[in-house]
Amino acid sequence: MVLNWNVTLSNETIVMVWISSADAAAVAEKGFRIVQAPSNYFYLDCGAGGWLGDYPAGNSWCDPFKTWSESYTFDPLANLTESQYGLVLGGEQLLWAEQSGPQNLDPIVWPRAASSAEIFWSAKQPTGAPLNVTEALPRLHDIRYRMVQRGLNPIPLQPQWCALRPDACDLYA
Numbered sequence: 001m002v003l004n005w006n007v008t009l010s011n012e013t014i015v016m017v018w019i020s021s022a023d024a025a026a027v028a029e030k031g032f033r034i035v036q037a038p039s040n041y042f043y044l045d046c047g048a049g050g051w052l053g054d055y056p057a058g059n060s061w062c063d064p065f066k067t068w069s070e071s072y073t074f075d076p077l078a079n080l081t082e083s084q085y086g087l088v089l090g091g092e093q094l095l096w097a098e099q100s101g102p103q104n105l106d107p108i109v110w111p112r113a114a115s116s117a118e119i120f121w122s123a124k125q126p127t128g129a130p131l132n133v134t135e136a137l138p139r140l141h142d143i144r145y146r147m148v149q150r151g152l153n154p155i156p157l158q159p160q161w162c163a164l165r166p167d168a169c170d171l172y173a
Contacts, residue, residue, distance in 0.1 A: 002015050009032070014035060015034055018094065020039065021078065022079070024036065024038075024080065025084075028080050028084040032087065036091035037092045037093070041066060041074045043094050044094065044100075045062075045100060046063055048065075048099045068114075071093075075123075095109065110144070110155065111157065114140060114143050141157055
């Protein structure tokens with residue numbers, strides 16, 4: 001709404017950027033604080049197809065499925081000036097409930113939400129190095145296995161064979 005409607009908002013307004021990550025720069029240009037949740041990275045319910053019964057194509061507006069690794073490549077400060085970095089308050093994964101419930105909640109949310117937490121909490125590897133999908137994978141495997149031990153049902157990140165043999169399933173191994 002901030003970008004498409006001529007509305008007057010307080011300078012204290014916090015705007016959730018959810019349609020596209022490309023919108024963050026325009027929102028920051030207006031001086032608003034931002035919570036990042038762009039659908040092209042963080043909508044957990046995307047990829048399940050449409051839920052409208054009379055739409056045979058079955059695609060939802062935010063397809064395809066957003067993998068943990070795709071979300072992990074998100075840079076919350078991309079296309080912003082250094083002076084605008086402070087406007088980014090954080091981010092969140094989003095899940096609409098039309099096609100989710102107790103039966104499928106764990107595999108929809110976990111471990112994708114855990115990968116996003118690392119982006120928004122630190123935006124760096126534990127060593128201080130920039131984010132790297134290859135280095136994040138073992139940490140996320142560990143998180144997933146802990147969740148399974150606690151009775152949750154998170155989606156596997158890779159086949160078990162690959163998880164037990166780091167780098168063996170890399171495309172160019």
